[in-house]
Amino acid sequence: MWSQLFANIVWSDIGTATLATLYMVGVSTLMAFVLGLPLGVLLLLWSKDNLMKNSWLYQTLSVIVNIVRSVPFIILLIALIPLTNLIVGTSIGVTAAIVPLVIGAAPFYARIVETALREVDHGVIEAAQSMGASTWTIVWRVLLPEARPGLIAGITITAVTLISYSAMSGVIGGGGLGDLAVRYGYERFQTNVMLVTTALMVVLVQILQMCGDRLVHHFSRRT
Template identity: 55%
Template structure:
């Protein structure tokens, strides 16, 4: 297969992969951020301490993290078909990608928020600050560099998941690698998809690291 034949396929595959990863990242942020914060707030000694709620959320998150993605994708086929009307293609792949990423990101959020000095939380509470104030004024701003690093890790994990989703009919670079690289023995095409994935992952990592460094410099300058 010549480069002129590969290029349009790689371009569309890259677009489909970025589409899947982009939407799944958005849903992971929307679902994982509050879950992670709740895991901290409902723990012992925290503003919303509630052992039952904390354990229920923890169990749900643990179950979601323990399932291999390919199994999760297959198990969610009926749900995916109900939500988007089909179980194949990039849009369908967003559903299991998002559901798999939410608990993954939630644990990273929990870890980041737990690193915030508890004394700052107690100081805000002593001044009459509500739980909402504690979250918005202390926990999230103080944990922001770690949250960005966690989101970067999540995006990179989603890129790998999207390749697996592609192998199961999700589209994107994974489907191209399987269809052309493996089934048709086009080693050059397989190498090209690997290179594109490496470039995407590297770009995401560099962007995330750059934002984290910028946030740390801002903290030092304002501190």
Template identity: 60%
Template sequence: MTQVSWQEALPELFKALGQTAWMVGWSFLITVMLGVTVGVLLRLWAPDGLIPNRPLYAVVGAVVNIARSLPFLILMIALISFTRFIVGTAYGETAAIVPLAVGAIPFYARVVEAALREVAPGKLEAAQVMGATTWDIVRKALLPESLPGLIAGATLTLVTLIGYSTMAGVIGGGGVGDFAIRYGYQRFNMPVLLEAVIALIVIVQLVQSLGDWIVSRLGHLRG
């Protein structure tokens, strides 16, 4: 294999960053939408929820826990057939969106459930006394009151997805992980491998800093 310097590898790195942004961005969007939905349902169906339903809570909770317990690499391999059914292929950055979302949704759903539990019961009881429907309480009380926790959890989930996306490169998912393997590890090119690591560190730091800033701003506005 031809050895390249870290400067010569920059165009490929930028291409890989674009692939990572594509699969992480879409999987994050899907994760937030479905994760919030599942998390809200878990909170509503909990024994102390607004519409308690122990059987549903137990079943959905068990599915979430099982999905969270699977290592991501095993999950990717197990979902190859499902991924091919959904997007028509099991390889590439678009295919990687499926296992990334499936792996992150249960994680974020539990984060959402935990954030909703922090809402003071008195506020929910007051809304019920005023005749608010369950949907009104979710939309006007539960979600707004738990917003800082939801954003902090979303930031953590996004960072986790970035880490997961590097493993997607192992099975041809593209992105920075694939770049690091092909141009760094397989060619024993430590400068290029280090280049990929630094790029990921910078991205994670930026994402975490932005998430912390948003949570901080919300705290100041509420204060």
């Protein structure tokens, strides 16, 4: 029964699609971290009663972040096709899918960064200020190290979210497991392909979450 169910699956295509998904998620997670971390830091610094309080800048950045976060990803994919074409020269394929993935994930991670930094004990910040530390010294030497477990947990959540986003990118030919599920599992009614791609994505999520939890536990003990 099992041999018949998976008899017509081209496993080389499954392997290629899995590698494409890992590439998309890996690069997108890295870029979301690079962009989202400073955005989250600025959201904290510019917020009320903080180190660089600026209500106008905070409200402007906060609105932009909220707008991007509130747009359903499938709509964002389509809306960003012109920008994707401008940046990578095409709107289909694995590399093209990275553009909307990053734009969708960076604001998401920025809010997580802001929340993690807010949880840092104000006493530690005040102690650094009393010793004459500058704002950016406090950010690099106090806020980010103290919030490290929360930041790691946040990037883990972001990476897991990006796996589901990468699957949605298959609707517009983004490549990866999602694209395979759409082209074979949905359009050609190959339920077995749908089952395999879904199972692989579940496995990827479990591995990412397990690794993230271990890192959070490790750095929580150190702090």
